Amino acid sequence: MEALYKEIAAVLKEAKPCVALTGAGISAESGIPTFRSKGGLWEKYDPMVYASIEVFRQDPSKYWLIRGEFIRDYDRYQPNAGHYALAALEEMGVLRHLITQNIDGLHKKAGSRQVTEIHGSLREINCLSCGRQYLAPDIPAGDPPCCECGGVLKPNTVLFGEQLPPEALETACREASTCKSMLVIGTAAVVQPAASLPSLAKQNGAVIIEVNPEKAFPDADYCITEKAGTALPLIVDHIMMNT
Numbered sequence: 001m002e003a004l005y006k007e008i009a010a011v012l013k014e015a016k017p018c019v020a021l022t023g024a025g026i027s028a029e030s031g032i033p034t035f036r037s038k039g040g041l042w043e044k045y046d047p048m049v050y051a052s053i054e055v056f057r058q059d060p061s062k063y064w065l066i067r068g069e070f071i072r073d074y075d076r077y078q079p080n081a082g083h084y085a086l087a088a089l090e091e092m093g094v095l096r097h098l099i100t101q102n103i104d105g106l107h108k109k110a111g112s113r114q115v116t117e118i119h120g121s122l123r124e125i126n127c128l129s130c131g132r133q134y135l136a137p138d139i140p141a142g143d144p145p146c147c148e149c150g151g152v153l154k155p156n157t158v159l160f161g162e163q164l165p166p167e168a169l170e171t172a173c174r175e176a177s178t179c180k181s182m183l184v185i186g187t188a189a190v191v192q193p194a195a196s197l198p199s200l201a202k203q204n205g206a207v208i209i210e211v212n213p214e215k216a217f218p219d220a221d222y223c224i225t226e227k228a229g230t231a232l233p234l235i236v237d238h239i240m241m242n243t
């Protein structure tokens with residue numbers, strides 16, 4: 001294991017810039033409830049009803065029913081060592097950009113700056129009338145909560161039936177196709193468009209480094225079968241050790 005970390009640290013120092021792609025695995029370590037897993041939210045609430053844009057337009061309280069608690073309790077959820085290690089890699093000039101499938105906003109909370117949240121973020125809540133933005137957990141009272149102007153509040157996430165924001169997609173593809181190394185963390189990336197990003201990077205000559213408790217990418221050049229919160233701080237340590 002030690003030798004593997006050393007080798008990966010050397011690769012990351014050499015193959016710059018690096019881009020990271022993260023998924024639910026890294027958030028699970030912060031206690032974020034997952035949706036697709038057994039016992040997850042989608043077993044109880046049909047996402048096509050509770051998280052579709054069509055239903056939201058008719059009755060936003062359904063979406064607030066499944067997301068309101070998370071947003072009001074937002075401070076309960078803190079970034080973990082994996083999130084902080086990624087922020088450190090950016091600070092060190094190793095990581096140029098981070099693409100995440102997660103909507104919990106924890107990468108930004110951990111201090112990462114160049115972040116593309118391809119499915120949006122529950123941390124940011126917008127008024128559909130006046131455009132005012134609220135940051136979780138500081139939202140008006142009410143069920144569903146309304147803006148001070150009386151407008152409907154919508155968390156800044158991509159609902160079922162909505163297109164992914166084109167700028168986010170464009171950025172993700174540009175970052176993936178121009179990086180020299182890609183860290184794929186806590187995701188099996190089976191859901192598009194994230195699924196195609198590692199192959200896009202690889203086609204353009206990037207080294208793929210996977211960090212997953214169970215290997216999911218046959219194409220990865222390196223794989224650390226470990227949790228992000230354990231593996232990423234060790235990678236940071238090894239990079240610092242051999243500078």
Ligand SMILES: [Zn+2]
Nearest residue numbers: 127130147149
């Ligand atoms: Zn408003």
